[in-house]
Amino acid sequence: MIEAVIILSVLLALMLAGLIVWHVRLVRSRREVERLREVLRRQGKGLTRRERRAQRVKEIVESAVDTATKVRDRGVAGLLMSSMEDLARWSQEDRTEIAKVAARDGTVTILFSDIEDSTALNEQLGDDSWVRLLGSHDKLVRACVESFGGHIVKSQGDGFMIAFSAPADAVRAGIGIQDALSDGSDRRLRRTPIRVRVGIHCGTAIERDGDLFGKNVAMAARVAAQAGGGEILVSDDIRAALHDVEDIVLVDGRDTELKGIPGVHRLWEVAVI
Template sequence: MSLLSVLVVLLCVLTLALGAVLVVVVQRLSDARADLAAEQGRSAQLEADLDAALRPRPASTATERAVRRVFETATRVREHGIAGLLERSLEDLTSWAADERTEIVNLAAADGTVTLLFSDIEGSTSLNDKLGDAAWVRLLAAHDQLVRSRVDRYRGQVVKTAGDGFMVAFRDAEAACRAALGIQKDLGRSLDLRLRPVRVRIGIHTGTVVSRDGDYFGRNVAMAARVADKAVGGEVLASSAVLSALDDDAAVMLFKAADVELRGLPGRHDLYRVERRRATL
């Protein structure tokens, strides 16, 4: 057999071998594509199931709403830092609009007035620095629960919150004053060690307000916030409008505390310290 014949035979054998290898490779590629498609389908289904499981549903109970607020606060701290969270001061409550508002029930008294309560934690920035972010978030959650418990007891409505501050609406002045004193009493007697260093300042004012989209605006909102600005930790201050709105047999008493100027509001204003008349709070 000549050399050329041998080369031809070898070339044929090599071609057949390569063909067989190519068939195997193509088959394996086809199998791999099928496995990949199946895996992608399972992955997509898993992702859809996970998304459905994690998609938030509306909170149906007060407990669920409270837990959700804690996690939302923790998320804001993680995303923006505690400094960003604390930028929302008591003053900011007069204009800040929440992403998820609570629908405000009709709280106006017969004369069209609403009593507003503003509160915040005294020295919150330094307290946060002392405790650390994690402990501070837990403290806020305990404080939130305590305040809301008293607000619910006296049928108030939380209009909005910002950091450690609350804006609350009440139908009548006495209910607001009793809720405020109750908050201070609960803080002083709480067995929750997280609340031991907390001192809350509270201001109350009664007047007509502008209601829009579940929020309150107007001069009297600013007035209530300014009254709270003048309070110290553990104190409840009220305006002369609150004094006028109280019945003679109210369970609280108001004592003249100061004659002050309130930033942004003309003239001078009498402020009164709120105290309980009898142990019914």
């Protein structure tokens, strides 16, 4: 009698484990479908209801076949081990991007940059020369970001949105960009000088599909919009975070209103020597 109870308990546990695995895979499939829908929505190619339903059915069937194959090849124990590995990997994938940019307290430092008067410069140079100039600019910015451990969230035509763990690293990267633009080492940039404006702010942000959102992201963009060509502006929060950093000098604090953000905000210019 006891043996029968034990066997029944084991069978029930295995069935429950199988249901958990199936549910996890189903949730994962739905998430992938939603991600695909979001990508296509951004491209103006929304899925029809029939296409969404067909995609879900396809994902579920593929998951079920994969599960059955693992049971056949590895047994239930092998399936459970594989599922644990999948869960660990999915968890790692989900936090990879935010882990790259978040400090220990959960904040992130966001740097926006763009080329001053880029539209007029494009018109002056023509598309082919403009694209080549952008290539030199992008290479320079990426090198500076890499040097200071930043993460490029996205490129926005003539500018970048970049995230750093530490405010000091973001500011040093901004200084590096301005120094590299002015040292004349790139032949194309030496022949056609460009002026880049940089704005930096820090705070919490929301990560979704490798992008960052939230009021602090908007704040960083507004700070950058106040900068002039060749200038690096930082928020008062960045200034506070740099209070004991000796190699960064802030000058010319000024109060300004930022579009869409209530109140008056003090911005500080970074001295680029």
